[in-house]
Amino acid sequence: MSAKILEGKFFAQQLKDDAGRRAAALQEKYGRAPGLAVIRVGNDPASEVYVRNKDKACAALGIYSEVIAMPEETSKDELIAKIDALNADEKIDGILVQLPLPAQIAQFEAEILNRIDPSKDVDGFHPVNVGKMVTGEPALLPCTPAGCIRMLEMAGIEIAGKRAVVIGRSNIVGKPMFHLLMAKNATVTVCHSRTENLAEITRQADILVAAIGKPNFVKKDMVKKGATVIDVGINRIAPKKLVGDVDFEAVSEVAGAITPVPGGVGLLTVAMLMQNVVQAAEAHLQ
Ligand SMILES: Nc1nc2c(c(=O)[nH]1)N[C@@H](CN(C=O)c1ccc(C(=O)N[C@@H](CCC(=O)O)C(=O)O)cc1)CN2
Numbered sequence: 001m002s003a004k005i006l007e008g009k010f011f012a013q014q015l016k017d018d019a020g021r022r023a024a025a026l027q028e029k030y031g032r033a034p035g036l037a038v039i040r041v042g043n044d045p046a047s048e049v050y051v052r053n054k055d056k057a058c059a060a061l062g063i064y065s066e067v068i069a070m071p072e073e074t075s076k077d078e079l080i081a082k083i084d085a086l087n088a089d090e091k092i093d094g095i096l097v098q099l100p101l102p103a104q105i106a107q108f109e110a111e112i113l114n115r116i117d118p119s120k121d122v123d124g125f126h127p128v129n130v131g132k133m134v135t136g137e138p139a140l141l142p143c144t145p146a147g148c149i150r151m152l153e154m155a156g157i158e159i160a161g162k163r164a165v166v167i168g169r170s171n172i173v174g175k176p177m178f179h180l181l182m183a184k185n186a187t188v189t190v191c192h193s194r195t196e197n198l199a200e201i202t203r204q205a206d207i208l209v210a211a212i213g214k215p216n217f218v219k220k221d222m223v224k225k226g227a228t229v230i231d232v233g234i235n236r237i238a239p240k241k242l243v244g245d246v247d248f249e250a251v252s253e254v255a256g257a258i259t260p261v262p263g264g265v266g267l268l269t270v271a272m273l274m275q276n277v278v279q280a281a282e283a284h285l286q
């Protein structure tokens with residue numbers, strides 16, 4: 001058996017087309033496009049690429065965007081002052097601070113992110129949005145996990161009643177993935193570095209989400225025949241070689257459907273960000 005490959009580009013394009021249509025409708029009705037501000041601190045090369053991709057995606061969809069590049073030695077107070085200015089800026093519907101932050105301010109990450117007005121928190125990281133996600137109120141949802149859910153729905157993969165297993169418990173992926181799958185009526189188990197008999201649990205999954213950050217960690221014998229496998233890992237194992245958390249070649253032989261790396265759910269992250277910016281603008285303007 002060979003798994004169906006869930007190409008991120010195909011699903012991302014549908015989300016972006018929808019965001020572009022809604023952005024045009026707002027421009028038409030209110031005379032202003034949705035606006036995104038991305039703050040990048042320092043010179044992390046991967047962050048530079050991701051921020052450029054976000055700026056390009058905005059330009060392609062008629063979304064106004066500003067990239068604010070701040071020097072490596074930026075202080076917590078300088079960054080917070082910038083966020084305050086963007087919170088008050090009426091052109092701006094969405095604000096995000098690209099992660100990771102440089103070492104000297106990394107310890108203040110929560111304080112910095114919590115300063116973003118929750119109605120502009122297009123990363124869905126603010127405790128107000130996290131709380132709403134947990135209670136099932138409408139909220140800005142974290143882009144990667146929300147993108148995974150939208151992809152499953154677009155691919156016609158049933159979630160309700162299915163057994164889902166998430167490997168990884170990060171605030172950005174694992175924990176929100178748990179809540180979003182449960183909200184879609186899956187029976188969800190979260191596994192992590194201290195989980196005993198991991199393979200026994202992952203073999204029960206109809207939907208297996210890998211978000212651990214260990215190259216090729218999920219092997220063929222950890223996957224049930226016909227399962228849907230979503231690989232959220234991005235591991236650079238050589239300057240030009242990126243692999244996921246799943247041993248793609250081997251797992252493809254047993255899975256029913258699988259996302260590749262690169263070219264999988266990473267692409268949905270930016271597409272979902274565009275959806276969130278438009279959602280925030282709709283809430284601000286309507
Ligand atoms: N403020 C945030 N910081 C970070 C986030 C985030 O959602 N908000 N996520 C990651 C980085 N990221 C977006 O910011 C991101 C990561 C990966 C991709 C992507 O398209 N991946 C491609 C491969 C890209 C490559 O070749 O390097 C893929 O998986 O096919 C997009 C966005 C951490 N920081």
Ligand SMILES: [Mg+2]
Pocket residue numbers: 055065066067
């Ligand atoms: Mg620009």
